[in-house]
Amino acid sequence: MDTCTKVTKEWLNTQEYRDKNFAREKLVINPAKACQPLGALFCALGIEGSLPFVHGSQGCAAYFRSTLSRHYREPVAAVSDSMTEDSAVFGGQSNLIEGLKNANALYSPKVIAMFTSCMAEVIGDDIKAYLGNAKEQEAIPQDLPVALANTPSFKGSHITGYDTMLKGLIECLATPRQADKINDRLYVVPGFDTYTANLREYKRLLKVMDTPYTLLPDQSDVLDAPNLGTYELYPGGTPITEMNDALNAASFLCLQTYSTPTTRKYLASKEVPVEAISMPIGIAGTDKFIESVAKFTGKEVPEEITLERGRSIDAMTDAHQYIHGKKFALFGDPDVLIGVVSFLLEMGGEPVHIVCTNSTPLFKKAMESLLASNPYGQGATLYAGKDLWHLRSLLVTEPVDMLIGDSHGKWAARDANIPLVRVGFPITDRVNLHRYPIIGYSGVINLITMIVNTFLEEKDRTSTDTYFEMMR
Template sequence: MPQNPEKIVDHVQLFQQPEYQELFKNKHEQFEGAHSPEEVQRVSEWTKGWEYREKNFARQALTVNPAKGCQPVGAIFAAVGFEGTLPFVQGSQGCVAYFRTHLSRHYKEPFSAVSSSMTEDAAVFGGLNNMIEGLQVSYQLYKPKMIAVCTTCMAEVIGDDLGAFITNAKNAGSIPQDFPVPFAHTPSFVGSHTTGYDNMMKGILSNLTEGKKKDKTNGKINFIPGFDTYVGNNRELKRMLGLMGIDYTILADNSDYLDAPNTGEYDMYPGGTKLEDAADSCNAEATVALQRYTTTKTREYIETKWKQQTKVLRPFGVKGTDEFLMTLSEMTGKPIPQELEDERGRLVDAMTDSYAWIHGKKFAIYGDPDLIYSVTSFLLELGAEPVHILCNNGDEEFKKEMEAILSASPFGKQATVWIQKDLWHLRSLLFTEPVDFFVGNSYGKYLWRDTKIPMVRIGYPLFDRHHLHRYPTLGYQGGLNLLNWVVNTILDELDRSSNIAGKTDISFDLIR
């Protein structure tokens, strides 16, 4: 059908046109061989009950919508937090295209990462030649200050030795001998994106700090954000540290890379922690990790090799931010400024305003371990009652930590922590034990569609909404954003459920 270029319609309108509806109908009848609508409805209703839930939770050999990414996603995310760093993935082009697009769709920003373009011959004979040529081309064409190498499943299955390969590439003259090429083995068939972040962070820090340890400290404190996809958080962290007058190094700061200004000129490597600052991080007074489960190996390395104190502080909600600021004050002798005291008061005031709408509301949450811990802690402060806590990439340590904070709160008694379960498991939980709202990333919209339970979009990835990643979620300012998203989702749902004139609109109030 010819299109009028002045009346181009988007896909929402386009596929409602009669000719497309006819195509869909014919495809369904002639090619799909689908069951009757009545049978589909019958099975659909059966999957919502307890009988199906028991069968669903008994499965072992299948994962449906796992609510986690693979290791290289976290590895390249960590790499771009360092100045002039190009992520290099030893693997096929298809894998790297997935990693790039996954991050680009979340941030609506270009994400640069290159591949060694391994194909069938490399799978048989190894990827050394791909590495040698790939590093040379990347160095000459993209002019990075550092290339951070990680692997995909193919390279791991055939046993590519990154350390040896990089040494051979340097000996072959692909890149200068003194050019930094940290690496991490990141097989996708174990762990998740949080594991990949940890592996790459350890690899980069061990490479840059080699031989840089001094007899005295530089007076700074290192901060490792972890796999935190809210670019506003690094900026909020720097603002709070600036108000306290604390000298710091962020390992690593990818906020400008993932949220670059549009100036009309393309910058391939905007922002990032300077390599010399990262190299000197081994001489800091201490290292503070804002996430526990994305920094396990990195913190162990820092404590063992650098002989440096590490702490895990999660500045989320009132209690978490209080502990963060008071601990920093004790470590540095710097007072907490009045400006931050005032921000605390504003958050408490806002929580008081909204408390009646959130108190007693039952909720479910899924996502990464540290995000679940932080958001759940804050919601408990508001009197919300968790029921289902699902973490596919959580372990027994995470489960014990969650159960501890749940048992310490009068609102956490009903919750069950599910680890290594997927979103199809959560679907059964939401149908058999419904809640008032659930928290999760964009993949939860299918749960929202099926269960009609309101959804609060917090986490990664957020593909189907714009700009949420730009807001901070940590600190008192971040608490206001979390509160805003939760309470207004509840109020939106209240309006939707009371908007029938003359029937339900007795509660369709102007003032909430």
């Protein structure tokens, strides 16, 4: 390394550079979020026979698919109408109509979930009108359902797109609510949750609690399908029949607050009972989920779940000394951050830096309230709207013991010489983490295992022979 490079690198680690870094306003460097259409595509995958359809360029569609494929290591089915420069000038109607015709002929979907990219939004394409014209021209059958979502890439984030697409799917597929046809089902919305194990854990807990339920959407078998030697284009997903009956639900339970506001508002406008709780991470979060389900069913909490809770508390007791007093930095989506910070506070961990690029005023208020409610949260600061380059400055000028976030945090963690525990989306440099739940009481044990064992690995790696112990 030459002298100039060395001096520059050292300056990047100073308080002077941190102050300049935080003074920037018009430049974003490595935001901890993705764009709306990616979230819309992910949502659409969770419906039976659903084909995600990108009204935009082929490059955008390739990015969404590759990002999800790298996280899951699974193929992700989606199509695009491949808008080009001509479409940007003359509009994308001809691309959309031809794309719908080809998609239906080649892939025979039960529903097409159409959403937009930034090109279509900038030129103002009216996808609802274009869809009507496509059906008038018999490009697709009149009775083929096509859900619509406007998802401009230049505002919001992936969780906004997820929410908008979910509302569009319910609006497209669900029949009107009728007082004499209310079903007995609890419709559970997991939110933007890319852990297939979380979705399976929700279903297991609901089954143990003898709850008639529908998970909406459900990507667990779509993005974690078994390898049986044959390829199935549409494995799993929330059944269309249960989508049709969604507005007749006895109740909706949303397990994320900040990735579902548009959907909740739509449900409320249709007089559907709806409750939103924090993502059930940690003991308190899981307790709230179990209480909400028990209130819906009117039944006692089964002993099996009580025993699970006891085992998770035992695991917390066994590992408490390894987390108590440790300082953490975190970044990610609002719902995940609320859950993981709550868990750390339960363990006596001390969050210091919390970066949320796609923060909202409601999230900021909720996080600050959570931190203020616990003595271990008093030293924490939430950096709303900041990015991972801001986070790097924080880590090198105000060190912590561990960083928690997705794979994009590995460079900042390396520069700060601290371990990174991977939680969130995307995780592209480790395998199978999406197959381990971080929600529920089993999720408590998994989080403890990941965090504590990482600390112990670090301790072993840096210990001299004198302190290289068999027992930690």
